[in-house]
Amino acid sequence: MKKFARAFALTMTCALALPASAQDKPVAGAVKEGSLKGKTLTFVSYGGIYQDGQVAALKDFVEKSGVTLLNDGPTETAKIKAQVDSGNVTWDVVDTSDLPPYVHCGTLFQKLDFSKLDISKIPEGQVGECSVPAMNYGVVLMYKNDTYKDNPPKNWIDFFDTEKFPGTRAIDGSGDPTGGLIEQAFKAAGGDPKAMTPDDIEKGIQKLRDLGPDTIYWKTGAESQQLAESGEADMIMMWTGRAMAASKNGAAYTPVWQDWLVVMDQLTIPVGVKDPDAAHALINAYLGAEAQAIMTETTSYTPINSDAKPKVDDATAAFLTSTPERNAQGYQQNIAFWVKNFDLAAEKWNALLSGN
Amino acid sequence: MTATHDDGTTARARGEGPGTPGFLSRLMPRGAVWLAAPAVLVLVAVLAYPLAIVVWRSVSDPALGVDNYVWFFRSAVNRTVLLRTFTVSAWVTLACLVCAYPYAYAMTIVGRNLRLVLILCVLVPFWLSGVVRTLAWVILLQDSGVINSILRGIGLPPVKLIRTLPGVVIGMTQVLLPFMILPIYAVMKGIDNRLLQAARSLGAKPWKAFLQIYVPLSLPGVYAGAIIVFILSLGFYITPALLGGPRSILLSSLVQNQVLSLLNWGRGGAMGVVLLVATFLLLAIAAPLMRQKHSAARREA
Amino acid sequence: MPSFPRILLGLFCLLVAILLLAPTLVVIPMSFNENKSLAFPPVGFSWQWYENFFSNPDWTTSFVNSLIVATIVAVLATVLGTLAAFGVTRAAARTGGLLRALLITPMVVPGVVLAIGIYAVYLDAHLVGTVTGFVLAHTMLAIPFVLIAVQASLEVFDRRLETAAASLGAGRLTVFRTVTLPLILPGLLSGALFAFITSFDEVIVALFITSPYLKTLPVQIYASITRDADPTVAAVGTLLFLATSLIIIAGLLIGMRRGRT
Numbered sequence: 001m002k003k004f005a006r007a008f009a010l011t012m013t014c015a016l017a018l019p020a021s022a023q024d025k026p027v028a029g030a031v032k033e034g035s036l037k038g039k040t041l042t043f044v045s046y047g048g049i050y051q052d053g054q055v056a057a058l059k060d061f062v063e064k065s066g067v068t069l070l071n072d073g074p075t076e077t078a079k080i081k082a083q084v085d086s087g088n089v090t091w092d093v094v095d096t097s098d099l100p101p102y103v104h105c106g107t108l109f110q111k112l113d114f115s116k117l118d119i120s121k122i123p124e125g126q127v128g129e130c131s132v133p134a135m136n137y138g139v140v141l142m143y144k145n146d147t148y149k150d151n152p153p154k155n156w157i158d159f160f161d162t163e164k165f166p167g168t169r170a171i172d173g174s175g176d177p178t179g180g181l182i183e184q185a186f187k188a189a190g191g192d193p194k195a196m197t198p199d200d201i202e203k204g205i206q207k208l209r210d211l212g213p214d215t216i217y218w219k220t221g222a223e224s225q226q227l228a229e230s231g232e233a234d235m236i237m238m239w240t241g242r243a244m245a246a247s248k249n250g251a252a253y254t255p256v257w258q259d260w261l262v263v264m265d266q267l268t269i270p271v272g273v274k275d276p277d278a279a280h281a282l283i284n285a286y287l288g289a290e291a292q293a294i295m296t297e298t299t300s301y302t303p304i305n306s307d308a309k310p311k312v313d314d315a316t317a318a319f320l321t322s323t324p325e326r327n328a329q330g331y332q333q334n335i336a337f338w339v340k341n342f343d344l345a346a347e348k349w350n351a352l353l354s355g356n
Numbered sequence: 357m358t359a360t361h362d363d364g365t366t367a368r369a370r371g372e373g374p375g376t377p378g379f380l381s382r383l384m385p386r387g388a389v390w391l392a393a394p395a396v397l398v399l400v401a402v403l404a405y406p407l408a409i410v411v412w413r414s415v416s417d418p419a420l421g422v423d424n425y426v427w428f429f430r431s432a433v434n435r436t437v438l439l440r441t442f443t444v445s446a447w448v449t450l451a452c453l454v455c456a457y458p459y460a461y462a463m464t465i466v467g468r469n470l471r472l473v474l475i476l477c478v479l480v481p482f483w484l485s486g487v488v489r490t491l492a493w494v495i496l497l498q499d500s501g502v503i504n505s506i507l508r509g510i511g512l513p514p515v516k517l518i519r520t521l522p523g524v525v526i527g528m529t530q531v532l533l534p535f536m537i538l539p540i541y542a543v544m545k546g547i548d549n550r551l552l553q554a555a556r557s558l559g560a561k562p563w564k565a566f567l568q569i570y571v572p573l574s575l576p577g578v579y580a581g582a583i584i585v586f587i588l589s590l591g592f593y594i595t596p597a598l599l600g601g602p603r604s605i606l607l608s609s610l611v612q613n614q615v616l617s618l619l620n621w622g623r624g625g626a627m628g629v630v631l632l633v634a635t636f637l638l639l640a641i642a643a644p645l646m647r648q649k650h651s652a653a654r655r656e657a
Numbered sequence: 658m659p660s661f662p663r664i665l666l667g668l669f670c671l672l673v674a675i676l677l678l679a680p681t682l683v684v685i686p687m688s689f690n691e692n693k694s695l696a697f698p699p700v701g702f703s704w705q706w707y708e709n710f711f712s713n714p715d716w717t718t719s720f721v722n723s724l725i726v727a728t729i730v731a732v733l734a735t736v737l738g739t740l741a742a743f744g745v746t747r748a749a750a751r752t753g754g755l756l757r758a759l760l761i762t763p764m765v766v767p768g769v770v771l772a773i774g775i776y777a778v779y780l781d782a783h784l785v786g787t788v789t790g791f792v793l794a795h796t797m798l799a800i801p802f803v804l805i806a807v808q809a810s811l812e813v814f815d816r817r818l819e820t821a822a823a824s825l826g827a828g829r830l831t832v833f834r835t836v837t838l839p840l841i842l843p844g845l846l847s848g849a850l851f852a853f854i855t856s857f858d859e860v861i862v863a864l865f866i867t868s869p870y871l872k873t874l875p876v877q878i879y880a881s882i883t884r885d886a887d888p889t890v891a892a893v894g895t896l897l898f899l900a901t902s903l904i905i906i907a908g909l910l911i912g913m914r915r916g917r918t
Contacts, residue, residue, distance in 0.1 A: 402793050
């Protein structure tokens with residue numbers, strides 16, 4: 001009897017201690033049963049295959065916590081600003097491109113409470129004050145097989161060479177400027193991206209303008225995919241996941257991996273959300289190994305939890321950016337430079353998009 | 357549903373009758389006008405007030421003055437887009453007119469059952485969601501779309517349609533066509549076909565009789581249809597946004613972009629005011645033609 | 658035998674009829690696509706996009722939202738529009754004409770201009786993404802349709818009937834219920850239907866005042882076209898096409914029967 005009592009006491013202690021320790025130190029992917037019952041969270045991302053994959057990754061979180069998850073998008077920094085300025089913040093967790101969380105930290109995006117997040121499995125150097133990575137992926141150049149046959153473009157320099165490689169270009173015009181592309185354009189114009197100054201931004205943009213009036217600036221990932229599937233452009237700048245989806249649907253295009261642009265989408269919480277705790281809980285669940293594996297299996301995007309063990313098919317594997325070979329070919333933009341010169345770059349970029 | 361369109365025109369064609377306001381006001385004490393107060397209230401709250409805000413922001417954001425308008429007319433891109441918006445509207449109106457006039461005429465001369473079929477063909481697209489019809493055009497016009505598949509099938513080179521101005525005009529014409537057919541039909545229905553017979557029996561050639569007698573009588577409907585289509589084209593948003601590319605962008609998309617993507621309420625507002633003023637100017641110019649509609653209908657009734 | 662111009666006219670009208678109706682039909686084969694793509698031609702055969710429409714909460718809630726908003730709008734706009742129609746018809750000619758012109762302005766104001774104005778007001782009033790906000794904006798847009806429909810039936814209706822009923826001792830309410838209402842009922846009903854469809858299909862203002870908490874079906878369709886390239890939109894388009902056609906055919910048949918009796 002005494003033995004039983006001791007075992008019982010021990011069990012009780014363990015049972016009590018476990019949730020307590022869980023409360024002290026969050027574990028990525030862990031969700032408290034029924035903890036968010038009756039609450040609603042809005043998750044915002046870029047739609048299509050990517051958001052589908054993210055929602056699939058969050059399914060476990062939704063089921064366990066009892067939260068109602070709404071989806072919206074695509075992400076636009078201007079919309080977040082409108083919401084924050086007017087005090088109508090309806091976006092709780094927002095997936096953004098690399099730069100905005102660094103540029104608008106504390107003003108549009110709140111400083112994250114890292115006592116509620118387990119960031120121990122995130123690759124080194126990817127956590128910001130206002131954001132954690134959502135995934136790693138790339139921007140590739142996809143060229144149309146029919147157009148270039150034996151003499152395909154090999155890198156971004158060829159992308160900007162309209163004499164040797166005639167044809168329509170399609171570029172990511174979905175919102176904020178892509179620093180890596182402007183650096184490549186500047187390189188094609190004869191500059192050295194490593195020594196770029198603010199004045200050089202215009203030179204890079206001018207190179208883009210020189211591509212001519214036929215250039216398509218796609219507004220959404222879906223549009224880029226549509227362009228590839230219908231064969232409308234000869235070279236398309238595409239997100240790797242969308243490139244994969246287009247290929248699976250039969251788009252006759254080939255990716256160019258040399259200098260693919262490394263991108264890290266970010267997860268953020270706007271300033272003024274109704275329930276920051278719930279938003280943090282969502283992010284913490286998203287960072288779990290299991291969730292990240294599911295995200296990768298559906299999207300081909302690289303997980304940001306080093307314990308994640310995704311099982312992918314061949315078609316997906318072809319677009320993974322996490323292999324050693326791809327790591328060697330990737331091109332990393334100068335993040336510090338673009339964060340510092342974000343407003344200038346955005347202004348020039350918007351002028352380009354509106355045709356000025 | 358057709359009954360309504362029919363009623364509308366027959367009522368108008370009747371002109372002065374026992375049911376007209378003039379007659380009623382003598383019977384009814386004044387004050388009836390207050391029945392419209394709740395509707396007017398809604399109108400003030402969600403139409404007049406918002407438009408006033410747009411006008412106000414266009415001259416006050418970021419600073420008081422006409423800077424936004426100066427910017428609008430100085431920028432070559434804006435002028436191009438403004439001109440393009442008017443050109444596209446004109447083309448769409450013309451294309452609609454060419455398709456609608458013979459069709460509306462046919463509706464008045466065919467038998468009852470065939471007329472029902474023709475009306476059905478107008479009303480289904482008239483009431484079907486514009487987004488859905490535009491989606492259909494995206495599928496049709498894209499480079500691997502239906503039209504290009506057919507062209508390739510018969511050995512012709514594919515044509516670029518989506519993200520081009522002709523593509524936008526084609527899509528808008530189809531979406532707006534019912535707005536041209538219905539008013540023309542409404543007027544033509546009231547024209548007495550015996551007039552043509554009479555002219556012919558007096559020795560006029562059928563073509564001449566048609567052009568000199570029938571066409572002038574149908575003009576009020578043409579004016580009404582043309583002005584409706586032109587005004588709707590000026591402010592069209594969904595169809596050009598989905599079918600057009602950066603080189604075929606219209607004014608509405610620029611307004612949307614300024615406000616939603618760039619948060620520039622002042623500039624977006626100024627563009628909106630330009631669009632609004634253009635619309636009301638056109639209406640003012642067209643008003644005398646519309647009035648002619650009543651007198652013509654009355655003359656004939 | 659029909660003359661040559663008649664044959665030409667017939668052929669031309671056939672072409673216009675095809676232009677009016679046929680393009681939309683393309684959504685039907687696309688809705689059975691096996692691939693998650695809108696590229697033509699569709700591959701294989703599958704019901705999955707219809708299943709998705711009826712099971713995916715994004716689609717079902719936006720559909721239900723549209724039904725709710727459109728129903729309230731139909732009721733509200735019919736009441737306000739009918740009252741306004743009485744006001745316009747029975748006011749002095751000049752006032753009535755002015756009032757009518759004023760109440761019809763929503764039909765000619767460019768959608769985007771109206772949308773940014775309403776968006777600005779709603780941001781301040783915290784009406785973005787609320788049923789109230791949608792209902793207000795859509796009611797304003799729907800009132801002209803009700804006004805026109807009801808006014809048309811009021812104008813052909815002989816007020817002497819009301820006077821006669823009143824002189825025979827009927828109370829105002831009785832006159833309205835037994836004489837006026839039955840006479841204007843067809844106009845009222847078609848006005849209500851116009852109002853419902855106006856709200857159900859409205860997209861431009863909706864795109865600005867939407868929020869994750871309240872999306873209507875057209876907003877969801879637009880978002881899906883621009884974001885997802887997902888054939889579910891084709892399935893929705895097919896369903897809407899069928900529903901619209903059925904309603905119109907029913908309307909034409911009823912109208913025909915009414916015309917006969």
